[in-house]
Amino acid sequence: MFSPDSDGRRKLLMDRSAPGRVGTTMPPLDVPEQALPPADMLRADLDMPEVSEAELVRYFSQISQFNFSIDHNFYPLGSCTMKYNPKLNDEMAGLPGMAEIHPRQPAPTVQGALKLMHELQGLLAEITGMAGASLAPMAGAEGELTGMLMIRAYHLARGDTKRTAALIPDSAHGTNPASAAMAGYDVVTLPTDANGNTDLDALRAAVGDDIAGFMLTQPSTLGLFDTNITEVIRIVHDAGGLLYGDGANLNALLGRVKPGDLGFDVVHSNLHKTFTQPHGGGGPGAGAVMVNDRLLPFLPSPVVERRTDADGNESYDLASPPQTIGKMGAFHGNFGALVRAYSYIRTLGDSGVNAVSEDAVVNANYVLSQLKDLYDLPYDRTCMHEVVFSARNLKRDYGVSALDVAKRLIDYGVHPPTMYFPLIVEEALMIEPTETESRETLDQFIGVMRRIAQEARDNPALLRDAPHDTPNTRLDEAAAARRPNLRWRPQ
Numbered sequence: 360m361f362s363p364d365s366d367g368r369r370k371l372l373m374d375r376s377a378p379g380r381v382g383t384t385m386p387p388l389d390v391p392e393q394a395l396p397p398a399d400m401l402r403a404d405l406d407m408p409e410v411s412e413a414e415l416v417r418y419f420s421q422i423s424q425f426n427f428s429i430d431h432n433f434y435p436l437g438s439c440t441m442k443y444n445p446k447l448n449d450e451m452a453g454l455p456g457m458a459e460i461h462p463r464q465p466a467p468t469v470q471g472a473l474k475l476m477h478e479l480q481g482l483l484a485e486i487t488g489m490a491g492a493s494l495a496p497m498a499g500a501e502g503e504l505t506g507m508l509m510i511r512a513y514h515l516a517r518g519d520t521k522r523t524a525a526l527i528p529d530s531a532h533g534t535n536p537a538s539a540a541m542a543g544y545d546v547v548t549l550p551t552d553a554n555g556n557t558d559l560d561a562l563r564a565a566v567g568d569d570i571a572g573f574m575l576t577q578p579s580t581l582g583l584f585d586t587n588i589t590e591v592i593r594i595v596h597d598a599g600g601l602l603y604g605d606g607a608n609l610n611a612l613l614g615r616v617k618p619g620d621l622g623f624d625v626v627h628s629n630l631h632k633t634f635t636q637p638h639g640g641g642g643p644g645a646g647a648v649m650v651n652d653r654l655l656p657f658l659p660s661p662v663v664e665r666r667t668d669a670d671g672n673e674s675y676d677l678a679s680p681p682q683t684i685g686k687m688g689a690f691h692g693n694f695g696a697l698v699r700a701y702s703y704i705r706t707l708g709d710s711g712v713n714a715v716s717e718d719a720v721v722n723a724n725y726v727l728s729q730l731k732d733l734y735d736l737p738y739d740r741t742c743m744h745e746v747v748f749s750a751r752n753l754k755r756d757y758g759v760s761a762l763d764v765a766k767r768l769i770d771y772g773v774h775p776p777t778m779y780f781p782l783i784v785e786e787a788l789m790i791e792p793t794e795t796e797s798r799e800t801l802d803q804f805i806g807v808m809r810r811i812a813q814e815a816r817d818n819p820a821l822l823r824d825a826p827h828d829t830p831n832t833r834l835d836e837a838a839a840a841r842r843p844n845l846r847w848r849p850q
């Protein structure tokens with residue numbers, strides 16, 4: 360009740376300051392007193408908040424509430440797979456044998472950790488139908504770069520130097536063209552056909568001996584399974600190119616379809632999405648890459664190998680594949696994320712892993728079926744783990760945009776869906792419920808979305824000014840990203 364000022368303004372830490380108030384007690388000096396640095400190195404005018412411990416705790420507790428997380432409420436942020444992250448995984452990652460080891464420790468002292476990594480490599484290879492895996496990349500985007508560097512190394516090792524371009528569909532996540540360009544490739548964009556699949560005619564026209572590979576997201580960022588996939592892969596392989604699978608949407612395929620069986624040569628998995636890891640706001644993540652036999656020798660180093668001595672004793676060690684592209688980071692991946700992914704897969708077991716994709720797909724199709732009468736559905740097909748609506752009908756009829764709908768959802772305590780992506784869908788609202796939500800939560804969300812569509816008709820201003828109940832309302836998001844103001848400075 361005392362937290363905001365009487366004018367409703369939130370109190371900053373500085374506003375709580377009173378001269379001479381302290382929140383800590385320093386212990387008595389028990390070391391020889393040292394002289395201060397020279398006066399010209401001291402800042403006499405440093406204006407620091409002086410607050411009691413209670414005020415400090417209140418301040419941080421209040422600002423911690425400004426964040427939204429999956430532990431607060433429903434978080435249908437499409438393409439980001441904001442599923443509930445079981446606390447058990449955090450507990451496993453916090454075990455002393457996991458959290459208190461150092462990447463420079465000699466292998467014999469960290470056998471358990473190496474064994475976990477080795478088993479995770481095997482589990483991911485099995486889930487994706489590939490021959491091997493590297494856990495080194497620390498984000499999906501880094502997995503993409505790793506994959507494209509391996510494709511490059513593969514062609515060059517065969518003396519095939521003509522391949523200078525990579526094909527990427529117009530629905531792709533922005534990191535795909537960025538990764539291809541960072542790996543040294545020109546990007547050739549392919550159109551999506553009227554059904555939301557790869558346009559086969561355009562693909563046939565684009566392939567040639569200058570194409571290193573095709574980066575395809577399956578299911579696509581439209582939430583659709585590309586039903587042309589076998590033909591796509593045949594066309595690219597016949598032209599000597601390789602298939603890169605962006606596995607960010609692996610949640611839809613788990614236990615049902617293996618990218619390796621489809622013919623992909625390399626696929627990354629956003630472990631932080633599919634295999635749980637509290638993520639968002641830029642991290643932390645893990646973007647393991649899985650490869651078929653062709654690319655196995657090029658995996659980044661290190662990979663974890665199991666060795667068996669003459670007496671049959673097993674041990675684990677770090678190794679470098681014969682034609683490795685080298686290291687993708689300082690050590691061997693984001694270990695905490697790897698432990699969580701391992702714990703999640705082991706906890707689920709085979710049947711649990713299958714249930715993930717089934718429930719994720721059923722949930723998304725339930726949302727689709729309950730909202731398609733009010734929100735435009737550009738590709739009216741059964742979707743996979745997410746559904747992409749368009750608010751273009753609300754924009755046309757009432758001047759209400761996808762952004763307005765998303766901001767209004769905040770007033771109802773729901774995290775906005777992904778907006779304006781994929782770029783080929785006008786006023787896109789990309790909703791990914793994930794498998795961890797109950798029927799009741801989905802019904803509440805559907806109710807809210809239906810109510811918002813009604814509000815758009817009856818009172819569009821309510822949506823255009825939303826959110827109404829947050830510390831900040833509409834931010835200049837470009838300025839917030841490009842010129843973030845992260846420090847308090849004295850006036």
Ligand SMILES: Cc1ncc(COP(=O)(O)O)c(C=O)c1O
Nearest residue numbers: 438498499500532534605607644
């Ligand atoms: C389809 C797709 N590909 C790649 C990425 C990149 O993954 P990351 O954010 O872990 O770098 C994302 C992230 O949202 C994505 O949705």
